[in-house]
Amino acid sequence: MNTETLRYYERRGLLPEPDRTVSGYRAYTSAAVRTVRFIKRAQRLGFTLDEIAELLHLADGGPDSCDSVRSMAGARVADLERRIVELQAMRDALGRLAGTCDKPREQRECPILHAIALDAPPGETL
Amino acid sequence: MNTETLRYYERRGLLPEPDRTVSGYRAYTSAAVRTVRFIKRAQRLGFTLDEIAELLHLADGGPDSCDSVRSMAGARVADLERRIVELQAMRDALGRLAGTCDKPREQRECPILHAIALDAPPGETL
DNA sequence: CTTGACCCTGTACCGGGGTACAGGGTTCAT
């Protein structure tokens, strides 16, 4: 963890403004450390910093907050699912193209470039 | 397609500077249109604009270019594969957490928040 | 008591892929 990043989180409202020592240094409590760990884990689950801020504000609510958290999680899962499908389509298309690179070296004309250049998908809107 | 985007591609070196009419308007040839379509398709395959610029510069080379293109495609496929695996891990972890939201409404304490807060992965470096 | 390693604030910058002005010129239909 970079100190600049901690201050950035403070600016973004993810971390509360910490108490200061007499000379003005930030004195982080163990609660702040826990919050930072929470942030990092939530990031690994694909939440954006804005969403994490929302989660943190919900964290002390009751059953209603619980519902909100659950629906945020559901939205994230759906979004992850969409992105996975997209990336798989890219990988498959590109893998298929690369598989066509099989002519002997002397008579090549790069099938990948030709395929990207020619293979217009249906309904393309330029 | 936005006109600003075309100029942006021109600045980035993806499109050659087009000829101008007497009054200075850009006169795009059909070759330029084909290039733009190429760019859009390559983007859909996950290439960055820098990579696409490289592909375009390679597009008129011979067998050696073909090898370069093939290795770029291979690198992209590997990268896509890595990203897919990451997103799947996120989706699975978050889906599992959401599955634990099952207590009756009155006695909830948001298991998702608790799990994110407590479930430290091994080898975590803050 | 100096030197080096930290901390502070404030502001600017990175990369990626564009988008949005401002302040002008042109073209075309009415």
Next chain:
DNA sequence: ATGAACCCTGTACCCCGGTACAGGGTCAAG
């Protein structure tokens, strides 16, 4: 001949998640 709807250049800005200064204060070891 005039108004809308385009085009031009140049520059600045957007989001996102930080990172990097500059110009100063503080703290602990030697």
